[in-house]
Amino acid sequence: MAKSKIVPLEKAMEKIIDGLTIMIPGFVNSGVPEALIKGMVDKDVKDIRIISNNTSIKGRGIGLLVHDRRIRHITCSHIGSNTETVEQVVAGELDVTFVPQGTLCERVRAGGAGIGGILTPTGLGTPIAEGKDIITVDGRQYLLEKPLRGDVALIHAWKADKMGNVVYHRTARNFNQIWATAADWVIVEAEEIVEVGELDPDLIMTPGALVDQIVDLGGVE
Amino acid sequence: MSETQNISGRDLIAYRTARFFEDGDLVNLGIGMPTKCLDFLPEGIDVWIDTENGAIGLAGPPAEDEWTDPDVVDAAGNVSKLRVGGCCFDSFTSFGYIRGGHVAATVLGAYEVDQEGNLANWMVPGKTAAGMGGAMDLVAGAKKVLIMTEHCDKKGNPKILKKCTLPLTAANEVDYIITELCVLHKTTAGLVLEELAPGVTKEEVISKTGAELIIPPEEIGSMI
Numbered sequence: 001m002a003k004s005k006i007v008p009l010e011k012a013m014e015k016i017i018d019g020l021t022i023m024i025p026g027f028v029n030s031g032v033p034e035a036l037i038k039g040m041v042d043k044d045v046k047d048i049r050i051i052s053n054n055t056s057i058k059g060r061g062i063g064l065l066v067h068d069r070r071i072r073h074i075t076c077s078h079i080g081s082n083t084e085t086v087e088q089v090v091a092g093e094l095d096v097t098f099v100p101q102g103t104l105c106e107r108v109r110a111g112g113a114g115i116g117g118i119l120t121p122t123g124l125g126t127p128i129a130e131g132k133d134i135i136t137v138d139g140r141q142y143l144l145e146k147p148l149r150g151d152v153a154l155i156h157a158w159k160a161d162k163m164g165n166v167v168y169h170r171t172a173r174n175f176n177q178i179w180a181t182a183a184d185w186v187i188v189e190a191e192e193i194v195e196v197g198e199l200d201p202d203l204i205m206t207p208g209a210l211v212d213q214i215v216d217l218g219g220v221e
Numbered sequence: 222m223s224e225t226q227n228i229s230g231r232d233l234i235a236y237r238t239a240r241f242f243e244d245g246d247l248v249n250l251g252i253g254m255p256t257k258c259l260d261f262l263p264e265g266i267d268v269w270i271d272t273e274n275g276a277i278g279l280a281g282p283p284a285e286d287e288w289t290d291p292d293v294v295d296a297a298g299n300v301s302k303l304r305v306g307g308c309c310f311d312s313f314t315s316f317g318y319i320r321g322g323h324v325a326a327t328v329l330g331a332y333e334v335d336q337e338g339n340l341a342n343w344m345v346p347g348k349t350a351a352g353m354g355g356a357m358d359l360v361a362g363a364k365k366v367l368i369m370t371e372h373c374d375k376k377g378n379p380k381i382l383k384k385c386t387l388p389l390t391a392a393n394e395v396d397y398i399i400t401e402l403c404v405l406h407k408t409t410a411g412l413v414l415e416e417l418a419p420g421v422t423k424e425e426v427i428s429k430t431g432a433e434l435i436i437p438p439e440e441i442g443s444m445i
Contacts, residue, residue: 027274027275027294027298027312028294028297028298029294029298030274030292030294030298031292053312054352054354057298076352077352077353077354077355078351078352078353078354079350079351079352080351080352080354081297081298086350086351089350090350096350096352098352098353100353100354100355100356100357100358101273101312101316101353101354101355101357101358102273102315102316102317102319102320102355102357102358102362103357103358105312105313105315105316106313106316108313109313120320120358120361121320121361121362122320122357122358122361122362122391123357123361123391124361124391124392125339125389125391125392125393126357126388126389126390126391126392127344127388127389128353128357158292168311169290169292170276170290170292170293170303170309171272171274171275171276171292171293171294171309172292172294173275173309173310173311173312174274174275174311174312175311175312175313176311177311177313178311178312178313205311
């Protein structure tokens with residue numbers, strides 16, 4: 001019988017310490033692991049680096065980490081949805097590296113898939129290409145973009161079984177599926193927990209083998 | 222038809238841009254003006270809306286009292302609806318579809334666009350720091366890149382230039398520029414003035430454009 005990976009939120013926070021690089025998925029407010037982020041705030045985690053697509057909105061999700069100035073550096077594609085992040089970045093108080101959204105996905109995929117980078121036409125001829133290797137394949141140019149990984153990934157699931165098999169829901173899936181592959185430790189918060197065997201194996205999006213801990217949100221979306 | 226003849230300004234830009242779509246096309250519409258194209262789809266043309274955050278088949282925001290799944294959001298993060306036959310996928314897959322040339326057309330705005338097909342629409346140094354989001358991938362990957370823009374900026378300065386001055390979103394990827402005055406086609410020879418808005422002359426377009434334009438010797442077509 002598969003062992004249950006469900007832990008209380010406080011237990012899941014033990015792995016999250018100051019100075020880590022944390023993978024946080026979500027698109028604006030959709031599919032963001034908000035309970036785990038709240039846990040980080042309550043634990044007073046500081047000086048972190050995050051890899052995320054954006055920073056939610058002011059006062060929510062990743063926005064809480066921005067507001068408290070818990071972040072040393074963000075790698076992301078967009079911060080426009082959070083006015084507070086924009087203010088801090090413009091004032092030079094928060095360090096950000098912008099990566100095109102598709103390139104961000106591919107770099108994280110490379111990080112989780114054990115490959116040394118990806119070749120993409122995205123960003124050729126733009127400031128994104130500065131300092132990067134350009135590689136020609138069959139007469140077409142591509143940028144070499146290197147892998148990204150984190151120490152911990154925080155994942156928001158719609159349903160998870162007790163061994164960590166995960167199904168995401170609609171566009172809340174977004175970056176969750178790839179982010180779960182590219183960290184040394186993977187913590188899932190799940191809106192609903194089901195018994196092992198209840199999820200259709202063909203529909204499982206993140207295998208439980210990749211998941212270390214599950215926090216039960218008890219039906220909270 | 223008489224109603225159509227009266228279309229002008231942003232409506233005209235959307236009306237004309239929507240006429241680049243073919244029935245069944247997968248299209249990605251940027252936030253803001255590009256979504257207006259859906260109000261002007263020609264009869265018999267049905268397009269599938271790609272949203273880079275992971276869906277095909279978005280159907281726009283719900284009506285005021287209509288229930289919709291809060292886990293379906295558009296590329297601005299706003300709650301949207303999925304039409305019957307629509308589907309969802311992860312972001313990595315989404316950008317594979319985009320870069321892989323599976324999106325027939327991407328429609329975006331511009332800060333600047335130039336005669337080499339370069340586009341600048343993500344950054345004004347010292348002023349905006351929002352990030353490029355998915356724009357660089359969309360412009361590099363979509364089959365057709367359609368730029369909807371007012372011909373000049375708010376101060377009346379040309380937005381269509383010989384060479385962009387702002388940091389680029391993509392180099393040499395733009396196919397068409399649609400403004401309230403005209404349609405410009407980026408060809409290997411340069412930027413061709415292909416259509417004019419009703420009542421607009423080629424002289425007016427030339428005077429309001431910072432780029433060198435190729436003016437065909439034959440009569441120039443109408444945007445309507």
